[in-house]
Amino acid sequence: MTASSVPRSVPVRPQARPAVRSRRDWYVDTTLFLGAAVLGVLTAGDLAQDPARPAWFLALDQFAGAVACCLLWFRRRWPTALALACAVGGVFFHFVGWAQLVFLFSVAVHCRTRSLALVTAVTVATLPLQRPEPGTSGQENTMIGLVLVLAAVGWGMFVHSRRQLVASLEERALRAEAETDLRVRHAQREAREEIAREMHDVLAHRLSLLSVHAGALEFRRDAPPGEVAGAAGVIRRSAHQALEDLREVIGVLRAPGAEAEDRPQPSVADLRLLVAEADGAGAGVRFEEELASERVPGSLARTAYRVVQEGLTNARKHVPGAPVDVRVSGAPGEGLRVRVANELPQPHAAHSELPGAGAGLVGLGERVELAGGSLAHGPGQGRDRTRFVLDAWLPWSV
Known part of the structure; x- marks a missing residue:
């Protein structure tokens, strides 16, 4: 129930009252x-x-x-x-x-x-x-009767107006209560959507890395102890980082009046670390960066970080081990473009067993739209027709 759906009735003079007397x-x-x-x-x-x-x-x-x-x-x-x-x-x-x-x-x-x-x-x-x-004369009797009639009518109209006022105040109170309830429900829905979006963003990437390294340990049981120790260390660090990200998100969402922008924002350097981490997991990420300025606004860098993160996560889910191209370019006044491209999954090719709810791209589109940008995803055109392309443009003010 939005606030405009609350009925706005006007009290009228009822012709009859309920049969049961109070x-x-x-x-x-x-x-x-x-x-x-x-x-x-x-x-x-x-x-x-x-x-x-x-x-x-x-x-x-x-x-x-x-x-x-x-x-x-x-x-x-x-x-x-x-x-x-x-x-x-x-x-x-x-x-x-x-x-x-x-x-x-x-x-x-x-x-x-x-x-x-x-x-x-x-x-x-x-x-x-x-x-x-x-x-008494007839004229005096008429004047007295007229005064009594006007008094009765005036008193009745006063009582009627007072009842209308009370009914109007009660209606306003009910309407205000209904509007408050609608605002609370809307805020709760937005909070749930924000929690779901943040959970997906911060955990899907980390958990997909955990799955990749755990799968490597499962299928290479005869790997040298050094490789096993290295993979176990990556799993431990990824799990620790996932817990830290989860604790950070929950802390921000629980804090009264806290916003996502109150947290430390991912920077361009964090974006490079994200790509290097994915490349270290065997994805073969090729990263290109053409930025006219290193001073990318915090909210802009955060959205670009989420776009790349979602693209890498989807590539690990659908075409594990396939190369991924990540390109970040732009300048103040022109906007920031983020492009993630990977091979389309083959019908009979091996695929990851990572579960997916299919809501990652939907939430990412909402995030980009809130930032004032646009997001396109799907098979590419021309030379990229055999690749899945995730292309986002974000406004970058001067």
Whole structure:
């Protein structure tokens, strides 16, 4: 998961809430139910003396108010429909008014802006049609109702905005956590690739030399003691150097913030030693060097070293004992070219039993590409059509 794959949703006003109420929902619904009922009773002091409201109408008003208060328990499921019904009922019944405000508040919290605008417009339009309370004029009753409606809508919009803000912050936190997890996974993957690349580079060459000398001891059991001692010394030194290289790579990769460039970089002199070591193992390496300057940058020399190392290792694997041509040339501003060529393996010729994962050239291509260069490998052209050529070009700045 890259960071761009993290969804970027925008909170909207949900039309419905889950059917299962939480403890907080029960507390809020009970409070609103009791509040609407108590306020309806407290503000109905003079209704019994109003001659325009006979006893049967007052009883009907109280029944409608009780029904409206009971419907508050369903305000999250059908907020818009119940708010519109109470807006119409509020025209005739006093006890419906406070439940109507609660429904209006619920629409402002839970519904979309279009639904809120519709319910608010219908509610405001019904205010002049309501029967005024005893002792108040129609205009005063309308103004009081308008203030209450605006207060309910404003409070609901504030709660809705606050919930959107909290949801947005939670979403940002989840997105940041997901992006952090992606970065960690990416860093771990890069670290594993770096470990694999470095392991292959530093060990494949040494272990192939060990195999060559051990094979010589195996097939020449009647060799003079001096040759056996010399081969054993090469094996010992190669094994020791392989362990040192392995320890160096692991130490760099484990160190916090350490980079491969923090290690001592192979130089042109190390490249000559590498070629001489391979030639001493019986490969018959011909080395040509045409450098305009001995001051090759560390990272450039390191990449060139790895190219030659991989070429020599592959030659020992596929055509053991065959001659190898290594040519290193270049100048500042022109670039550094490294070319390793060896014979193509014959179908029925003897070959080395060294195992290979086939990832050496792939990792080498990635390394050269990271250095800004290019790598080509395969059968050559013209006079080199019978040879396998590994050709790399690396930028060499002035």
